[in-house]
Amino acid sequence: MSAVRQLLEKRKKKAEIEEYLREKLKDAGFGGVDIIFTPIGTRVTIYAMHPGRVIGPRGKTIKEISETLMNKFGIENPNVTVTEIEVPELNPYVMAQRIVQALERGIRHRRVAFWALRRIMDAGARGVEIEISGKLTSARARTEKYTAGLMPKSGDYALQYVKVGKASVLLKTGIFGVKVKIYPPDAPLPEEIKLDIEKLSNLKLSDVKVEVVEDNGQGGKGAKEEE
Amino acid sequence: MVEVGCGDVKQKPPKDRKFGKGVVKCRRCGTTVGVIRKYKLYICRRCANEILPSLGFKVYE
């Protein structure tokens, strides 16, 4: 087996496990999983909003998960641990699932969308986009988009930093889809200019030199201006 | 064997195949249409769009 195939095989297994856990831990606020293969065994760390629901009564659910990992996915000696998500509002999967649960309870889509939008922006995100599609008010299906803040749509910034989460529900009128895009607080922007304030304050009037640093490793050359 | 419909139409159990289009299936959804076999992926083009980014590929369209 070639090195490329070996790597892909590993990642494929990880993607399959993540898909299984997402379906299984829908109500526990599943927000991602970390899988590390070691010679001794496999460390599986599950991130969830409600760790208690992942563990289950007397560890019933977590035992089920580790058994499935062993039998269905062929993982040897899995060591499953659960960690709580620090800021669930900044996790798109969790928020999409919460919107879906609210729609199931019969709350108006517009109200749910604005509630989620405010929650995410208050948590410190730089931008949010929420898409709800389905038979919203009439028999004709429609997509409604709610946005706030900044959202790169193309290029490396969109691929690298924007986090996307999807969920769907079957309601009385038909299937509804929810897509949540979050631009995280720590993500940079290509046009952002940062001034080195410490350097500037230490300067004397005699050698005034303004340095403009573009804070990215890819596009900018780091423009320099001298006066 | 069971008689189905009119005339001489008879239904046979599906053939047990070892090779050919019928055995090349997507391991995610089970379709035989549009399956990518490169790198032994065995993922159909529709599922590929959803999960290949997590495998490290760039999906543009």
Ligand SMILES: [Zn+2]
């Ligand atoms: Zn498929």
